[in-house]
Amino acid sequence: MTDTIKHIAIIGAGIAGLSCATVLKQADLRVSIFDKSKGPAGRMSTRRGESWECDHGAQYFTARDADFRAEVLRWESAGVAGIWRPRIKVFDGKSLKDSESALERFVGIPRMTSPARFISDDLNLTCQTTIQEIQKSPDGWLLRSAERSWLVDHFDAVILALPAPQATTLLETQSTDFAAVAKCANMRGAWAMMLRYAAPLDLPFDAVFVNDEPLRWLARNSSKPGRGGDETWLLHANAEWSEAHLEDEADSVANVLLAAFARLGGPAPQAWSVHRWRYADTEPALEVGFLWNDITGIGLCGDWLNGGKVQGAWVSGRELGQRVVQTLAR
Template sequence: MNDAKAIAVIGAGLAGLSCARVLQEAGVAVTVFDKSRGVGGRLCTRRGDGWQADHGAQYFTARSPEFQSQVAGWLEAGVVAEWQPQRAVFGPHEASAGEPVVRYVGVPGMSAPTKALAEALPVRTGHTVRRLLPVDGGWQLETVEHGLLPEVYRAVLLGVPAAQAGPLLQPVNSSLAEVAAAHHMLPSWTVMAQFAARPDLPFEAAFINDGPLRWVARNSSKPGRTGQESWVLQATAAWSAAHLEEEPEAAGRLLVEAFRQLGGPEPEQVSVHRWRYADCEAADTGSVWEAQYGLGLCGDWLLGGRVEGAWVCGRELAGKVLGSGHSH
């Protein structure tokens, strides 16, 4: 039976899940859809033969009291832990000042806190939403894998990157498509490198302000990680854009070469991932809600471009939906 009181959230990343949780806690029937096999989005871990590596977000910080309180809950639940790698900075930089930064990671992998959020939520993975159909009383979703879904949703909230929100919003007569088009997302080539032994380097994580790499980190130094010695090498957005159509093997080779110039040894094996939409130019637009259409947008790209922003933005959107009285 159709339930036009229900709300659909597209995207089971941190933004979509935090949004869905607030709605659910307020008594709203909500279903989350994601195209992937699991939840977490860019909070993710690649697992290979005897190794693991976080190939998306590397760590996160908590600056607002609200997010600090959420992180405290995750720490207590054991799905997040502090990570204090031995750090270095290469290339031009100013000496850091002020409070030391506390860095957190999911345990045993980056998606752990999103899995905790998703536990009590109906999440339908393996559902790539390709079209939003306006119908009497709300929206129907058309998916790549399952065609047109029978349910009618009173509202649809998109927690997907700007570039993926755009095509869904284009046919809809709403200003949200313009918001999505105005936000530009940036790519990042990422290498996961495995070594026979721990590289003899005076750092476990490094910010690099010169050349193709922007960040390297010893994944094996994060709490709860198991398996072979593993590092993550991340390219800058500019380098990634310039090499976007490179073969993965060739891009990986160039990034390993840059790692070797920092003193790193030759890896035993590598796995290469191209993020077309890794992060974005910082924005502070915040979530967007169009009550007359029953459509909303949230995601890191609307608020700061990082993990904390995604969480805040998702909750903010839920607050707007509840505040507009649209949820019941």
């Protein structure tokens, strides 16, 4: 008997890929998600050590879109997200002032990866699978992974829920103008530094928006709800400095960022680690929402197509999912 249920492949288990998969699954389509990492969440990530952990990608998210807000409420009810109320300051290089921003800031609980893990529990996700090539055959889309070569399944549609440069690589062998759109997106890097201390720091803030190179943000990770383990702080370098120093050695980056933290009263940590994000944000982020070709059955979603950030990525994936359902229902 021929299997008539459409089978969709999603490459990328960040929040965009997961929200897309959820819509497709709710429409009773068969969905297989592949991610190169050990787990889902993408840039909503948390580094974990023996007695510590630290969100080193997205720091918090806002929820102004009505559908995203409803989803965040679902996460809150499940105990995997909640509001973070840090004491926030703004530093202009000379003085520290209270932030006037009254935004409602949400975080994953107990860590930033928690919402993605919660969503993916209901989905068919295969991790540690790096897709290196996609190919359209008469029977559907084929995927080649670094770990297992060509996968046996043929897919009716393929969704690239990836940062633009990683989508560009997979689109290179395709005759589609989506490659040109992805190639034009200017995604920028960011250095992140995680600091560990034996005891809580006595500083007059939990987070600072820094308008003074090299930093743009710092936060006391331990002030977020539900965090355990050692006292942990996070520093983010700004895009301009990060781009200029993307290939620098970890030690040299750490020295500069620690000196910047010291100017705000931050003491030397007991231990530290750094992480280089090659694709942190997009300047300017596009506002097209998503891309979809209903003849070839290929789609793209992600933050870079929808204003950036967690909320934009989730909405992008959801809207692409809805479009795919409409197309396949015809």
